[in-house]
Amino acid sequence: MARLDWDETSYSVSNQKLDTQHQEFIRLYNNLHETLMTGTPEEASEEKATTLKRLINYANQHFAAEEVFMKDVKFPELKKHIQLHQEFITKINGLQHDLTEGAIVLNTSLIKYLRNWIIYHIATEDKKYAQYVEKNP
Numbered sequence: 001m002a003r004l005d006w007d008e009t010s011y012s013v014s015n016q017k018l019d020t021q022h023q024e025f026i027r028l029y030n031n032l033h034e035t036l037m038t039g040t041p042e043e044a045s046e047e048k049a050t051t052l053k054r055l056i057n058y059a060n061q062h063f064a065a066e067e068v069f070m071k072d073v074k075f076p077e078l079k080k081h082i083q084l085h086q087e088f089i090t091k092i093n094g095l096q097h098d099l100t101e102g103a104i105v106l107n108t109s110l111i112k113y114l115r116n117w118i119i120y121h122i123a124t125e126d127k128k129y130a131q132y133v134e135k136n137p
């Protein structure tokens with residue numbers, strides 16, 4: 001499982017602010033990935049807790065900005081998109097809850113989930129509003 005690198009073609013939604021926020025998600029993922037691969041088990045569990053906390057805060061902030069943007073441009077799939085955001089928040093909240101309850105959150109499954117989510121959500125779902133804006137300027 002490798003780190004992620006931002007690339008304009010795959011990830012850009014043609015909006016500076018939202019692109020910068022997506023880059024921050026990738027940065028959070030890469031930090032987590034690096035610590036889980038190279039850190040001690042103690043560092044790894046600390047990093048998991050910190051990253052999940054940051055992710056929840058950051059995702060809430062980003063999703064709010066993105067939803068305002070989609071509303072402004074009258075993106076027709078807004079409702080479905082909001083639901084996808086809520087699913088992510090629910091999943092991350094659940095993982096954080098598991099961690100604080102002492103349940104095992106596997107490094108590999110966390111990394112895999114985040115990686116797949118970032119790639120799929122930004123490159124496929126977020127791209128849809130960018131394509132909509134492009135077609136309906």
Ligand SMILES: [Fe+2]
Nearest residue numbers: 066121125126
């Ligand atoms: Fe989104």
Ligand SMILES: [Fe+2]
Nearest residue numbers: 022066122126
């Ligand atoms: Fe997004």
